[in-house]
Amino acid sequence: xxxxxxxxxxxxxxxxxxxxxxxxxxxxxxxxADPIKIAGIHDASGGLDTYGLPMIACxxxxxxxxxxxGGLLGREVLLKNYDPQSNIQLYTQFATEAATxxxxxxxxxxxxxxxxxxxxxxxxxxxxxxFYNTQYEGGVCDRNEFSTGSTPAQNVNKLVPYVLKNWGKxxxxxxxxxxxxxxxxxxxxxxxxEGGGEVLxxxxxxxxxxxxxxxxxxxxxxxxxAVISALVGGAHVSFYRQWAASGMKKQIPLASTTFGxxxxxxxxxxxxxxxxxxxxxYFQEVDTPENKAFLEGFHKKLGDxxxxxxxxxAMRTYIGVKLWAEGVxxxxxxxxxxxxxxxxxxxxxxxxxxxxxxxxxxxHTTVDxxxxxxxxxxxxxxxxxxxxxxxxTASVCDLIAHPNENKQYxxxxxx
Amino acid sequence: xxxxxxxxLQILSGVATLVIVSLGLAVVFGMMRVINLAHGEFxxxxxxxxxxxxxxxxxxxIALLILPPIVVGLVGIVVERLLIRRLYGRxxxxxxxxxxxxxxxxxxxxxxxxxxxxxxxxxxGNFSVGQFHVSVYDIFxxxxxxxxxxxxxxxxxxxPAGLLARGTMQNAEMASAxxxxxxxxxxxxxxxxxxxxxxxxxxIAPLSGVVPTMGTAFIAKAFITVITGGAAMLTGTLTxxxxxGSVSTIFTFLTTPVFGEVALLIVAIVLLRLLPRGxxxxxxxxxx
Numbered sequence: 001x002x003x004x005x006x007x008x009x010x011x012x013x014x015x016x017x018x019x020x021x022x023x024x025x026x027x028x029x030x031x032x033a034d035p036i037k038i039a040g041i042h043d044a045s046g047g048l049d050t051y052g053l054p055m056i057a058c059x060x061x062x063x064x065x066x067x068x069x070g071g072l073l074g075r076e077v078l079l080k081n082y083d084p085q086s087n088i089q090l091y092t093q094f095a096t097e098a099a100t101x102x103x104x105x106x107x108x109x110x111x112x113x114x115x116x117x118x119x120x121x122x123x124x125x126x127x128x129x130x131f132y133n134t135q136y137e138g139g140v141c142d143r144n145e146f147s148t149g150s151t152p153a154q155n156v157n158k159l160v161p162y163v164l165k166n167w168g169k170x171x172x173x174x175x176x177x178x179x180x181x182x183x184x185x186x187x188x189x190x191x192x193x194e195g196g197g198e199v200l201x202x203x204x205x206x207x208x209x210x211x212x213x214x215x216x217x218x219x220x221x222x223x224x225x226a227v228i229s230a231l232v233g234g235a236h237v238s239f240y241r242q243w244a245a246s247g248m249k250k251q252i253p254l255a256s257t258t259f260g261x262x263x264x265x266x267x268x269x270x271x272x273x274x275x276x277x278x279x280x281x282y283f284q285e286v287d288t289p290e291n292k293a294f295l296e297g298f299h300k301k302l303g304d305x306x307x308x309x310x311x312x313x314a315m316r317t318y319i320g321v322k323l324w325a326e327g328v329x330x331x332x333x334x335x336x337x338x339x340x341x342x343x344x345x346x347x348x349x350x351x352x353x354x355x356x357x358x359x360x361x362x363x364h365t366t367v368d369x370x371x372x373x374x375x376x377x378x379x380x381x382x383x384x385x386x387x388x389x390x391x392x393t394a395s396v397c398d399l400i401a402h403p404n405e406n407k408q409y410x411x412x413x414x415x
Numbered sequence: 416x417x418x419x420x421x422x423x424l425q426i427l428s429g430v431a432t433l434v435i436v437s438l439g440l441a442v443v444f445g446m447m448r449v450i451n452l453a454h455g456e457f458x459x460x461x462x463x464x465x466x467x468x469x470x471x472x473x474x475x476x477i478a479l480l481i482l483p484p485i486v487v488g489l490v491g492i493v494v495e496r497l498l499i500r501r502l503y504g505r506x507x508x509x510x511x512x513x514x515x516x517x518x519x520x521x522x523x524x525x526x527x528x529x530x531x532x533x534x535x536x537x538x539x540g541n542f543s544v545g546q547f548h549v550s551v552y553d554i555f556x557x558x559x560x561x562x563x564x565x566x567x568x569x570x571x572x573x574x575p576a577g578l579l580a581r582g583t584m585q586n587a588e589m590a591s592a593x594x595x596x597x598x599x600x601x602x603x604x605x606x607x608x609x610x611x612x613x614x615x616x617x618x619i620a621p622l623s624g625v626v627p628t629m630g631t632a633f634i635a636k637a638f639i640t641v642i643t644g645g646a647a648m649l650t651g652t653l654t655x656x657x658x659x660g661s662v663s664t665i666f667t668f669l670t671t672p673v674f675g676e677v678a679l680l681i682v683a684i685v686l687l688r689l690l691p692r693g694x695x696x697x698x699x700x701x702x703x
Binding site for chain 1: 532541549672
């Protein structure tokens with residue numbers, strides 16, 4: 001037999017390939033068949049990374065937990081994390097790649113409503129199940145998508161009555177100038193009016209505005225009893241600084257639908273942040289045995305690298321993965337329709353954030369909502385509202401009656 | 416009445432902010448004709464210097480007012496030596512190079528310190544105008560803007576260094592023939608411009624917070640102000656800041672910050688249509 005140079009090369013390549021692949025093959029062998037591929041698309045860099053990085057940490061942690069307890073259906077769960085760098089174009093590119101090239105069983109991802117609306121149609125088109133795990137303005141009605149974060153009927157609906165009852169009836173609303181802020185400010189107006197209050201003014205700010213001096217003077221001239229903020233992102237944090245610097249923080253109290261979703265409470269000094277009230281479906285400081293156990297495991301695994309989880313975004317990502325895993329277990333398959341049907345069968349789960357139940361009609365969740373006040377770089381929970389249904393989306397969306405619906409309703413709020 | 420006083424204060428503070436963020440660019444672009452697209456990142460570096468120094472226990476005023484101009488001035492010397500020096504008179508190339516520098520600085524700072532907002536609380540507390548509360552730091556910024564402008568004016572007008580700089584910018588060959596080393600004058604002027612930008616970054620850090628991409632919010636306004644100002648760099652920057660800052664703040668009060676920005680841009684466009692060489696291309700031509 002003649003052993004040519006080409007043969008030698010082939011042998012070498014095969015041998016190298018086999019050696020490199022061996023650990024992977026052996027790892028899969030331990031858990032039986034092929035791994036179940038899933039994808040995460042969260043901003044690990046760029047302007048939104050303060051939200052994205054804790055979400056990714058929780059996503060990784062949830063998948064590790066599942067694999068440590070034997071995987072799903074005897075198969076390992078293989079997570080691929082994409083970093084869209086706070087760039088919507090990359091979102092669409094990665095969603096397409098995850099759905100077509102990787103053929104993943106589910107995509108968890110999207111932070112802003114803009115990124116969600118960019119990838120939702122793509123995943124629908126390619127029949128890939130989608131979980132959106134962020135607090136948002138509500139109204140998405142799409143059988144292929146599950147929204148596990150809280151919506152205005154759950155958080156604004158608790159925040160506004162608190163403000164009206166404790167601080168007074170006249171409120172001044174300031175919000176970020178894109179769909180989240182525009183729609184949320186309408187909800188604030190609705191609940192204020194229903195509570196017998198009055199919105200003195202509503203102002204919108206593009207995400208790059210850092211000079212709030214004129215606004216602060218205008219607020220002082222309007223003399224409200226309270227200010228409600230739906231400001232978003234890093235630049236808007238300077239509002240809280242300037243508000244405190246002008247001495248107004250001691251005069252007029254501040255509540256927010258967004259404060260704490262990012263790292264606001266961490267970067268502001270206690271003088272600037274303390275006392276601001278927020279409502280979310282989770283705070284790291286929630287005092288339950290489940291949450292304590294979760295944080296213990298989380299910190300044990302990540303050590304110093306464990307991010308501060310703040311409000312709900314990261315925790316909802318963890319819960320989203322767990323809900324999906326429960327759906328797969330019940331369906332005994334990763335087939336998209338089978339899993340959707342299983343998820344619609346009324347899955348309820350005790351989580352670190354309290355009991356979370358998936359609602360078949362809206363594909364949203366019933367959650368516990370917490371009111372908390374910012375205190376020394378963290379939060380102190382002051383009130384808990386158990387089991388709040390997603391009433392806003394439920395008023396417009398019924399996926400049992402209309403399974404083929406695919407749109408985001410802008411809930412009609414008359415002001 | 417109180418409200419009028421507060422609005423007036425806000426207008427002055429808007430003008431002061433424009434002056435502060437534009438002065439460094441006025442030196443680098445207005446005097447030297449170097450289109451420095453990394454001006455915003457010089458501000459950002461100044462802001463980071465202030466915040467990091469304060470975080471490590473440096474006295475707040477040293478962190479805000481002393482360290483940023485020194486650090487960014489040094490950065491300016493290095494940048495001039497490695498980049499700008501090779502590109503004098505080549506406008507397009509300078510733009511590309513400084514744009515690249517701007518991206519590199521944003522990327523570098525993001526890698527080192529992460530892409531999250533940090534900052535320091537504004538010092539000095541607040542005072543009342545009637546029933547209104549105003550931050551004392553806003554007033555401090557107005558005085559800082561005045562002091563900086565006067566310092567720049569005094570240096571250019573009364574010191575030999577200022578005379579050399581003005582002479583060299585007007586006619587480098589003649590200055591060279593008279594025994595001045597234009598290289599050195601250019602280097603020092605660029606470093607001075609960078610130091611002014613760094614100081615501006617330190618001054619605005621307590622108001623805006625610092626983040627690697629913060630420069631983009633200021634660079635367009637700085638360029639518009641300097642270009643609208645025209646040939647006489649100091650008078651031009653001051654008059655343009657006064658006009659644009661007032662218009663923008665007044666419209667912000669009347670409507671929203673969005674229209675405030677729109678109004679600023681419209682005024683700048685109309686002005687440049689009527690006075691293509693800037694305000695000082697027509698008025699106050701003999702000033703500095």
